[in-house]
Amino acid sequence: MPELPEVEHLRRGLIEPLVGRRVVGVTLHRRDVLRCADVSKRHRSALLNGETVVALARHGKQLVIQGRERVLLVHLGMTGSLAHRRRGERLARADHVHATWRLDDGSRLVFRDPRRFGGLWGYASMEAVEAERWSSLGPDALTIRAPALRAALHRTSRPVKAALLDQGVLAGVGNIYADESLFATGIHPLRQADVVESDEATRLAGAIRRVLRRAIEGGGSTIRDYQDAGGQPGSYQRTHAVYGRAGQPCPRCCTPLVGTRVAQRQTVFCPQCQD
DNA sequence: CACCACCCCTGGACGC
């Protein structure tokens, strides 16, 4: 399930194969996966046909492939993936492939998303993405600073985990890294966000940055589906302290970890270490 | 306005 670390690892892995390459052909296998901001444009143009890729940008969990004239925003949702394959290299699975780009070196980029919670959005420019899309997102979680997090948490009485999952509060944290960051800071996921103390918010901001940075270095977390641009799984799932470990001993104090539900999400915490 | 439940979707796990 791609959260910020998986999307950032993907972005870094796509720079070398994509930047400087020209898109010489696109196939949209499933039209409803492309949700164009500008519906008057034909889909080939929205999908960067004929464009040279100049950069890859990310905010939170959203990736943007920047062409010279247009840009394409990619959201992976739960099961989305972007795979780059050199000429002749095959995909592990070809079902649920919704879009394919052919590049001028004979390689191709493939968007696959079995559950279709993800999608593709065409925009005229980075400025349009920032104005129409990223303006409703909170600050990027990879660089979140304590004062900004403290202020955001202070504005809401929701459970702190619900606030962390809200992309308008903080962009990029999903279910895995919310639980891991709260455990690292000793904060109970159901604690009201506005009663998180200043020093706790400071430590939480640091934990979020550290957890995300280490997850990126580990190539992200692969629970079931996630693969990077080259088809490799991540390794950070081996480092998870609490996510997916309900009933197992807390790695710090050996108390059995407790599973519950917060904001419709499976949530695991240590009843001894987190309050 | 703030918050929350529901819904979209598919594949894998599990029970019988």
Place this chain on the structure above:
DNA sequence: TGCGTCCAGGGGTGGT
């Protein structure tokens, strides 16, 4: 083996 049921969750939406 096969079938039915449940569950995973990011994010939009509509209800409270």
